[in-house]
Amino acid sequence: MPVSNVLKEPTIFETIINFAGLFGLLGVIALVIVIIFTSEKNKNLKTELKKLQRAFDELDGQAKLIVQTDLELHRAQEELDKKIAGLVTLQKLTRMISTTLDEEEIFKKIDEKNLTEIGFDRAIAFIKDEKNNISIKLSVGYTIEEANRIVEKMMQHPLIVDKIFRRSTIFSSLDTDKTTKEIPEFLHALEIASFICAPILQKNGVLGAMIFGCESTYTHLTEGDKDLVYVLASQIGQALENAKLFEETWRSHQELELKIQQRTKELTQALEEIKVISKRKSDFISAVSHELRTPLTSIKGYASIVAAGKLGELPLAAKERVEKINLHSDNLTQLINNLLDISRIESGRQELRLEPLNLKNIVDALGDMLAPPIKDKNIEWLVDIPADCPAVRADKTQIERVFINLIGNSIKFTPSGGRITIRAKAINPEMVQIFVSDTGLGIPEKDLDKIFEEFYRVDNEVNTKVKGTGLGLSLVKYIVEAHKGKLTVSSQYGKGSTFSFTLPKA
Amino acid sequence: MSLLVGVGISEKKDPFLAASEAANLAWHQIHHSKKIDLALLFSTIHFADKRLLEGINYTLGPVKTLGCSGAGLISSKSVMKYGVGIMLLSYSEKIKFGCGAIADISAKGARMSGDEFARQALKDLGTTQRELALIFIDGLLENSSELLRGIKDVVGLSFPIFGGSSADNLTFSKTHQYYNNEMFTHGLIGAVFSGENFFGIGLRHGWKPLGRPHSITEAKGNVIKKIEDRPAVSIYMDYFGKSREEIEKSLIRMSIYYPLGLYVPGESEYLLRNSLRIDADGGLVCQGDANQGDDVRLMMGTKEWALDAATQAAQEAKDSLADRPIKGALVFESISRNKLLGRLTEQELSRIKDVLGDIPILGICSYGEQAPLKSLEHYGETYFHNETVAILAIGEPHARI
Numbered sequence: 001m002p003v004s005n006v007l008k009e010p011t012i013f014e015t016i017i018n019f020a021g022l023f024g025l026l027g028v029i030a031l032v033i034v035i036i037f038t039s040e041k042n043k044n045l046k047t048e049l050k051k052l053q054r055a056f057d058e059l060d061g062q063a064k065l066i067v068q069t070d071l072e073l074h075r076a077q078e079e080l081d082k083k084i085a086g087l088v089t090l091q092k093l094t095r096m097i098s099t100t101l102d103e104e105e106i107f108k109k110i111d112e113k114n115l116t117e118i119g120f121d122r123a124i125a126f127i128k129d130e131k132n133n134i135s136i137k138l139s140v141g142y143t144i145e146e147a148n149r150i151v152e153k154m155m156q157h158p159l160i161v162d163k164i165f166r167r168s169t170i171f172s173s174l175d176t177d178k179t180t181k182e183i184p185e186f187l188h189a190l191e192i193a194s195f196i197c198a199p200i201l202q203k204n205g206v207l208g209a210m211i212f213g214c215e216s217t218y219t220h221l222t223e224g225d226k227d228l229v230y231v232l233a234s235q236i237g238q239a240l241e242n243a244k245l246f247e248e249t250w251r252s253h254q255e256l257e258l259k260i261q262q263r264t265k266e267l268t269q270a271l272e273e274i275k276v277i278s279k280r281k282s283d284f285i286s287a288v289s290h291e292l293r294t295p296l297t298s299i300k301g302y303a304s305i306v307a308a309g310k311l312g313e314l315p316l317a318a319k320e321r322v323e324k325i326n327l328h329s330d331n332l333t334q335l336i337n338n339l340l341d342i343s344r345i346e347s348g349r350q351e352l353r354l355e356p357l358n359l360k361n362i363v364d365a366l367g368d369m370l371a372p373p374i375k376d377k378n379i380e381w382l383v384d385i386p387a388d389c390p391a392v393r394a395d396k397t398q399i400e401r402v403f404i405n406l407i408g409n410s411i412k413f414t415p416s417g418g419r420i421t422i423r424a425k426a427i428n429p430e431m432v433q434i435f436v437s438d439t440g441l442g443i444p445e446k447d448l449d450k451i452f453e454e455f456y457r458v459d460n461e462v463n464t465k466v467k468g469t470g471l472g473l474s475l476v477k478y479i480v481e482a483h484k485g486k487l488t489v490s491s492q493y494g495k496g497s498t499f500s501f502t503l504p505k506a
Numbered sequence: 507m508s509l510l511v512g513v514g515i516s517e518k519k520d521p522f523l524a525a526s527e528a529a530n531l532a533w534h535q536i537h538h539s540k541k542i543d544l545a546l547l548f549s550t551i552h553f554a555d556k557r558l559l560e561g562i563n564y565t566l567g568p569v570k571t572l573g574c575s576g577a578g579l580i581s582s583k584s585v586m587k588y589g590v591g592i593m594l595l596s597y598s599e600k601i602k603f604g605c606g607a608i609a610d611i612s613a614k615g616a617r618m619s620g621d622e623f624a625r626q627a628l629k630d631l632g633t634t635q636r637e638l639a640l641i642f643i644d645g646l647l648e649n650s651s652e653l654l655r656g657i658k659d660v661v662g663l664s665f666p667i668f669g670g671s672s673a674d675n676l677t678f679s680k681t682h683q684y685y686n687n688e689m690f691t692h693g694l695i696g697a698v699f700s701g702e703n704f705f706g707i708g709l710r711h712g713w714k715p716l717g718r719p720h721s722i723t724e725a726k727g728n729v730i731k732k733i734e735d736r737p738a739v740s741i742y743m744d745y746f747g748k749s750r751e752e753i754e755k756s757l758i759r760m761s762i763y764y765p766l767g768l769y770v771p772g773e774s775e776y777l778l779r780n781s782l783r784i785d786a787d788g789g790l791v792c793q794g795d796a797n798q799g800d801d802v803r804l805m806m807g808t809k810e811w812a813l814d815a816a817t818q819a820a821q822e823a824k825d826s827l828a829d830r831p832i833k834g835a836l837v838f839e840s841i842s843r844n845k846l847l848g849r850l851t852e853q854e855l856s857r858i859k860d861v862l863g864d865i866p867i868l869g870i871c872s873y874g875e876q877a878p879l880k881s882l883e884h885y886g887e888t889y890f891h892n893e894t895v896a897i898l899a900i901g902e903p904h905a906r907i
Contacts, residue, residue, distance in 0.1 A: 063717030081848035216676040467548040
């Protein structure tokens with residue numbers, strides 16, 4: 001049978017299948033396209049994600065860098081803050097310490113509060129004497145017994161002793177030298193996490209040491225802390241030195257004060273004794289003078305009678321002798337009268353009759369009285385008392401004696417052709433000052449202090465020739481002082497003298 | 507009678523005399539009021555002695571006292587490293603409070619202690635409507651979040667709890683809590699207050715995240731065991747390029763400047779965690795807890811951000827009191843902030859006073875802070891915080907009848 005070339009018509013089912021196949025094929029193609037497309041997108045996404053991840057990791061890496069830098073910054077900042085806070089407290093402490101002059105008080109300033117402010121929790125301070133005896137001066141966070149034990153233990157370590165006491169350097173838990181091996185044991189003894197031990201320095205060497213400690217392991221000590229403790233310990237050393245000096249000065253001052261008090265007491269006693277003796281002396285002079293004056297009056301009386309020839313003419317030699325007796329009796333009477341006056345004024349028995357006095361009138365009257373010897377010696381007599389010079393309140397008789405004595409002395413020591421000047425002026429609302437000046441012999445400087453002493457006579461040619469009692473100026477002094485005035489003298493040897501005295505205004 | 511708040515500070519060396527002086531000064535500020543309802547006592551570690559409490563008792567007579575030791579003392583005048591501060595509160599009879607105290611948290615466990623404290627305080631308070639719990643807890647407690655959970659078990663999740671973790675002088679050896687005439691070292695003490703909206707809370711830290719987010723892949727309570735399947739300590743090792751031993755030596759210090767931040771949905775700031783130590787497996791032991799799956803970031807702070815945060819916290823506390831006059835404030839400032847700010851610490855206080863005004867302020871530099879988060883997602887639930895400044899503004903109360 002021949003092969004037929006005729007194609008069979010496809011059935012509906014076959015047609016559907018064919019179409020489905022076609023669409024399937026198209027679907028597959030589309031799917032493949034979508035898959036390819038999605039895969040591409042995923043690939044892109046993955047790439048983007050990877051990029052993102054990388055950027056994220058890089059950012060995280062940068063974050064790591066930031067925190068590491070920031071940590072260092074924090075550390076530096078923390079150190080700086082601590083240093084500033086420490087310096088502020090150090091300045092406060094230094095001020096307190098430097099103004100304290102009591103050894104115990106100096107150490108008391110480092111109390112728990114101040115210690116906390118400079119960043120420490122515990123402290124021990126001790127000093128040692130020449131015999132190496134330890135004395136605990138400060139103990140914060142330890143009992144005295146504990147502090148003693150710790151210091152004793154510390155002193156048994158030659159390396160530590162050498163470092164602090166011989167080399168005057170700091171020993172601390174930060175050290176990395178040969179003392180490092182000592183640190184754990186020391187920390188254990190102190191029961192703290194870190195410490196700084198600094199010498200208490202003085203001019204003569206190391207007096208003791210201070211140990212400052214931190215309890216917290218989270219407190220980090222720095223080199224700055226070491227400097228701070230070193231400065232503080234040095235300040236304390238200096239303050240202790242100052243306190244010692246002050247104490248020595250104070251002690252010597254006290255001793256001096258005591259000596260002065262004792263000497264003053266002795267002097268007061270001596271003065272009282274002198275007063276008693278002086279009174280006895282005055283009483284004695286007064287009594288003796290009275291006793292002498294009575295017979296002297298008789299002697300002078302009889303001598304006058306004999307000298308006057310009332311009992312018959314005397315031979316010339318006898319007359320001369322009797323006249324001498326008469327003259328010396330006058331001198332003796334003068335001496336006794338002066339002594340009696342001094343005694344009376346000194347003992348307060350001389351009653352002053354105070355009244356207003358015109359100085360010019362007194363001086364003029366005395367000028368008339370003393371005119372003969374003045375004229376005899378051709379002395380110029382000048383009175384410079386202004387009309388408005390205030391009157392003085394004084395005893396007329398006594399003030400005349402003052403003038404007579406002073407002017408008498410001037411006449412005596414002023415050579416012919418010299419000058420005597422009397423001046424007076426008010427020196428303040430209460431007092432008037434009177435000057436008696438001459439151009440006489442003058443008084444040597446060495447004698448100026450002594451001329452008012454009783455019986456003192458300046459050694460000069462005039463005094464050798466002319467007899468005197470040595471009581472005139474003493475009497476003047478007593479009289480002026482009895483009037484609440486003051487007697488002074490100024491003189492230039494060979495050029496003259498000026499005696500001045502003050503008297504109260506009327 | 508309106509609310510009276512007075513604060514006294516002393517630096518006298520003897521704890522008895524210091525407490526006595528501070529109490530007298532505070533008493534003077536409340537015009538020698540015969541009715542002293544509560545004394546809040548804070549001191550630096552130097553004064554942690556029972557004689558402190560005797561000093562208050564001697565000066566004021568028996569008065570309910572709550573407080574704790576801190577690494578620093580904050581007052582209206584300054585932030586001190588050494589001192590004692592007392593805040594005296596004299597309320598109208600419309601305010602009530604109940605006290606509670608757990609002497610040794612470790613004996614009972616943190617959660618149980620929280621639970622028992624809350625029950626004690628509520629029992630003491632009675633049936634009045636409660637407003638806020640004020641707590642002071644041992645700052646060395648490793649899982650304070652667990653303790654908070656115990657309190658929340660009793661008072662409810664959304665009940666506001668405000669408090670601070672007591673501190674010492676950074677030795678991390680012993681902190682103290684003061685409760686009437688007693689002094690505890692591992693305690694939880696505090697009070698639950700009644701009244702209406704007389705407390706305003708503000709909370710901010712200012713730290714910002716750094717680097718990429720990491721995921722906590724294993725956590726157990728307060729221990730972050732693994733981050734991205736690696737021992738958690740590796741986060742510090744990576745960022746600081748240091749060995750584990752080196753990190754171990756400086757962990758607390760490092761963690762103060764660079765805490766871990768947990769992302770909290772809805773909150774503007776991350777929840778911060780300080781790491782206390784590294785456990786045997788390289789896990790980071792924190793003061794507060796963290797959860798598996800949480801996003802964790804390394805955080806970084808600057809002085810300016812920290813100061814801005816103080817302003818924001820104070821503003822938040824002020825805003826919470828609406829238009830009520832502010833009579834005083836308690837401030838718990840993390841010691842970490844104090845360290846970060848250094849000499850600028852006083853500026854932080856100035857920022858707070860700029861917002862709150864010249865009011866009596868008292869507080870401590872703490873080892874942790876407890877305060878509620880405010881976002882809706884958290885329904886005002888209280889969390890444990892680190893590196894934060896937490897402010898409790900005390901306003902003139904409106905009594906609930």
